[in-house]
Amino acid sequence: MSFGAYARRVRDHSLPYGRRINALAGCVERYRPIGYLATFGYLEHIAGPFRREEAALLRALDALLASRDRWLVELAAYAERRRDAKRLGQRVPRKIEPNANSPACWYGDARRAAIYTVGFLLLNQGRVVKADADVLQLASICLETGGHLSAAEHEQVRGLRRHFERLRGVSGWPDVDWPNWQKANQSLWLLHQVRCATAPDDACPGLSWK
Structure with missing residues (x-):
């Protein structure tokens, strides 16, 4: 299942709360810029106790989405730079070049x-x-x-x-x-x-x- 599909489940009030928490875990599995456990911990650090408070759960999802959206912008820019470099004959990225493929x-x-x-x-x-x-x-x-x-x-x-x-x-x-x-x-x-x-x-x- 995609990140977006899991994110929709997090917001789905018709689902049991535990399944919404599991859906957030699915989002983190697909975007964990500081590692899975640290990402989960940081979300609770900035959003509050989302395992028992819905407002905190939605804040956690919004924070994760905001970070991921910024990464996707950087990822698109990196892809464009690589296309330009390949046209100039540079097939392999230089070691010192920032690589956004893995946040x-x-x-x-x-x-x-x-x-x-x-x-x-x-x-x-x-x-x-x-x-x-x-x-x-x-x-x-x-x-x-x-x-x-x-x-x-x-x-x-x-x-x-x-x-x-x-x-x-x-x-x-x-x-x-x-x-x-x-x-x-x-x-x-x-x-x-x-x-x-x-x-x-x-x-x-x-x-x-x-």
Whole structure:
């Protein structure tokens, strides 16, 4: 079922309330810019207790729709840029080119959502997330300061990103070293959220984090 079909079910007053909650879960399954669980948590953070209040449920859906609509605009612009590049002979996107195909921030509220996500990931360290200790320390500083890092800490973020990009590369296909690959991947995801949380504007830096 499509995102739009699930969204209509969320608004359908004739359905039992539990099915409307499940429909919201279907929407989140199809658009989860900060991860499934973090997206659900952030919706409750900004909209209120939607599991028991209809007004909060509708606010949560509206917030998710607004973010998704902004992403679709960016996605269309990215597709147009790729068509232009292909006409010029550039068949493969450059690594530094932001890639909107896989949303990796909350469009329209990237910085605040990233700060929430950093906190969510730290809270779930060891259960959902198993990132590097240095990455966790930087994430804790980011959370404590509300997204304000020193110049030295920004440089540490960049260095850790380079390190874990290399580790993920050598741990991947064809001889996959799953423990190191997962550690690198989860560390990079947390570092990406730190970068979004510390960005000077409401943009998504490094959308091509994968």
